Amino acid sequence: MQVIILENAQQVAQHASRWVVELISQKTNPVLGLATGSTPISLYQKLVKSHQEDQVDFGHVTSFNLDEYHNIDAENEHSYRTFMKNNLFDKINIDQKNTHLPTCNKGENPREQGIAFEDKIRLAGGIDLQILGIGANGHIGFNEPTSSLSSRTRLKTLTKQTLEDNSRLFQPDEYQPTMAMTMGISTILDAQYILLMATGKNKAKAVNEMITGPLSAKCPASALQLHEHAVIILDKAAASELS
Ligand code: F6R
Numbered sequence: 001m002q003v004i005i006l007e008n009a010q011q012v013a014q015h016a017s018r019w020v021v022e023l024i025s026q027k028t029n030p031v032l033g034l035a036t037g038s039t040p041i042s043l044y045q046k047l048v049k050s051h052q053e054d055q056v057d058f059g060h061v062t063s064f065n066l067d068e069y070h071n072i073d074a075e076n077e078h079s080y081r082t083f084m085k086n087n088l089f090d091k092i093n094i095d096q097k098n099t100h101l102p103t104c105n106k107g108e109n110p111r112e113q114g115i116a117f118e119d120k121i122r123l124a125g126g127i128d129l130q131i132l133g134i135g136a137n138g139h140i141g142f143n144e145p146t147s148s149l150s151s152r153t154r155l156k157t158l159t160k161q162t163l164e165d166n167s168r169l170f171q172p173d174e175y176q177p178t179m180a181m182t183m184g185i186s187t188i189l190d191a192q193y194i195l196l197m198a199t200g201k202n203k204a205k206a207v208n209e210m211i212t213g214p215l216s217a218k219c220p221a222s223a224l225q226l227h228e229h230a231v232i233i234l235d236k237a238a239a240s241e242l243s
Contacts, residue, residue, distance in 0.1 A: 001225055003211060003232045005239045009199040012233045013042035016131070016197055019231075020047060021056045023129050023193075031121075032063045033130030033188070035141075036083045039197050040131055044088040051092045058094040062124045064117075066132070066141040066188075068101040070110075070155060070179040078169065078177070102153050102181040110155035110181065117153045118187065130191035134198050137161045138206040138219035142182035147220050151184030185223045194230040196221070204241035207234060212243055 006012050020043070024030050034040070050056045065080055074081040081101055089099055100120055104113040121127060132140050137159060143151060144159045157179050158166075170176045188194065198207050210221035211232065224230040 001211065001227070001230045001232060003234065003239075005234050005236065007236060009042060009235050012197050012199055012235050013040075013046050015233050016040075016043045016195055017046035017050065019193075019195055020129065020131075021050055024056055024058065024061055027128060028060065029125065030061050031124050031126065031128050032061060033127040033132075033183075033191055034063050034065045034084065034088075035131050035133050036065065036067070036080045037133045039133035039199060041087055043131070043197065047088065048091040058092045061094050062098040063094065063100065064121055064124070064127060064183075065099075065101040066130075067180050067182040068103050069177040070181060071105050072177055073105075074103070102183065104155060104181045113181065114153035114155070117181075117183075121187070121190075127191040129193045129195060130188055132188070132194060132196040132221075134196060134203055134206050134210065134221050135162055136165060136202050136206055138209055138221045140185070140188060140196070140221045140224075142180045143185050143188075143220040145218050145220060147185055147217060149215075149217060149220075149223050150186045152187050153181065153183050155179055156182050185220055189223060189227055192229065194224060194227055196224065196230065196232050197234075198232070198238040199235040201237040201240060203238045207232075207238050208241040208243055 068080045072079045102117040104110045137145055142156050209219040213219055213222055215222050215225055
């Protein structure tokens with residue numbers, strides 16, 4: 001595990017975007033693992049800018065997102081498909097047929113959907129670079145504390161803390177999904193490179209547990225200690241509780 005501490009969130013995004021651009025420029029068929037949430041938004045802004053300045057061509061890129069809410073229309077404003085379209089896919093030249101999210105809608109079997117998603121990743125040749133954020137409770141993807149370290153893509157119930165953390169995105173009277181399909185911890189660890197970005201003081205405790213704590217299902221991100229090429233990019237606030 002390599003830990004890089006930078007001054008602020010913009011520098012974190014800049015650093016991460018260099019990794020992504022380099023991968024896309026070097027590989028014939030790059031496969032990206034993508035995340036939603038607040039943290040990667042500035043990374044996506046930088047990637048869009050690089051694309052507009054002709055520095056990066058996404059025409060040959062395939063992507064797999066970490067997670068998607070259970071039983072949500074792709075067009076729903078809260079779906080992660082909509083998030084990805086608004087923040088990245090509609091602003092670059094990626095072929096949207098090559099962008100995948102682990103969906104499970106009415107009438108579909110979560111187990112079968114999970115297996116099909118894993119098969120797609122395998123068929124694409126595996127994920128070259130997985131972008132991650134971290135939850136204040138140490139989750140990665142929606143692998144909440146107590147998730148099995150050997151888990152693969154499946155349906156998970158979101159914890160109270162995650163629901164509270166994400167409630168800022170929903171109106172008080174709006175339905176907030178309580179379950180999501182997510183890549184498992186083992187799925188994430190299969191990626192060739194992992195780049196986890198964390199910014200802000202509210203992530204400092206989880207960041208410390210991930211890096212210095214025991215490998216434990218209590219902090220799912222601690223599983224990254226097992227990965228040979230995991231790079232953790234932090235701003236000073238997120239690094240402030242490193243012991
Ligand atoms: C998002 C995801 C989550 C987030 C995490 C941090 O696809 O899988 O694990 O990365 O909840 O979210 P933010 O960046 O909003 O603090």
